[in-house]
Amino acid sequence: MEWRDEGFVLSARAHGENGAIVELLTRAQGRHLGLVRGGAGRRMKSVLQPGNKLAAHWRARLPEHLGTYQVELVKPLAGLLMDDALALLALSAASAVAEAVPERQAHPALYDAYDVLLGTMQQADVWPAVFVRFELGLLTELGFGLDLTQCAATGARDDLIYVSPKSGGAVSRAAGEAYKERLFRLPGFLLASQAGEASAAEVAEGLRMTGHFLERHLYAPQGRHLPDARIRLMAKIAARAE
The missing domain is CATH 1.20.1440.120 (Recombination protein O, C-terminal domain)
Structure with missing residues (x-):
């Protein structure tokens, strides 16, 4: 199971040693959560700020699973x-x-x-x-x-x-x-x-x-x-x- 979309970060919370559970608001998938590996790291923390727009690729074995995100920053806002x-x-x-x-x-x-x-x-x-x-x-x-x-x-x-x-x-x-x-x-x-x-x-x-x-x-x-x-x-x- 996978999809690609753009979305705005609503929240991000630490998960495990270095991951983060990220909540995005996307156009086609709605409000959707996923795990970003390394999301608690210094570089990714600035990317996963509320209001930032990301390009997201979500994958999971089954549709009801949390799944994982691979994300790239499209447009920052929080820092501005x-x-x-x-x-x-x-x-x-x-x-x-x-x-x-x-x-x-x-x-x-x-x-x-x-x-x-x-x-x-x-x-x-x-x-x-x-x-x-x-x-x-x-x-x-x-x-x-x-x-x-x-x-x-x-x-x-x-x-x-x-x-x-x-x-x-x-x-x-x-x-x-x-x-x-x-x-x-x-x-x-x-x-x-x-x-x-x-x-x-x-x-x-x-x-x-x-x-x-x-x-x-x-x-x-x-x-x-x-x-x-x-x-x-x-x-x-x-x-x-x-």
Whole structure:
């Protein structure tokens, strides 16, 4: 059993004396693990950093086996962000959130969205809004998409400013006014009619909203919580918005 594909490193952990179990997000094979022999060595450690894009060749005797990877660096990212603490934290958060994707299930649209997100990480004024959109896309891809096109209560398509934490549907100003303390604010940059630059406050609210649904649908059913890096990122951006 074998395949070749390109993938982004999500994580790498030491295994045995000098190996590493590497988790890649690939376009055709989905989230896939494999053993890299010598992966704990000094040279390979820099290659197996989260966010780096690799060319991977996976082999195993049987398809259900862990298998081994032979990898080559295609495009580095982690090293390019060393001077930007917030972007590094966002990279860690994105890698951790992407690990919620079921193993060995191809999600080409999600892979492409992740590629776009990582491609913006060196643009401090761009990646925060893209991060929120990526998480919305992940929820949609896994069957838990939010409907931000019309009011969940009235069907109206105008003046949508809230999101219901229960249904995940948008709510208009008129329908949500009496319950606004229990609703999320809908960031304007997520609406096609208001697409534009996102403020720190809007990004913070967007992360609070997507974090709620990620935890509810993907983590809580497994008795888990949002990854620590994702929680810290939300806190950092919320602090900047104050």
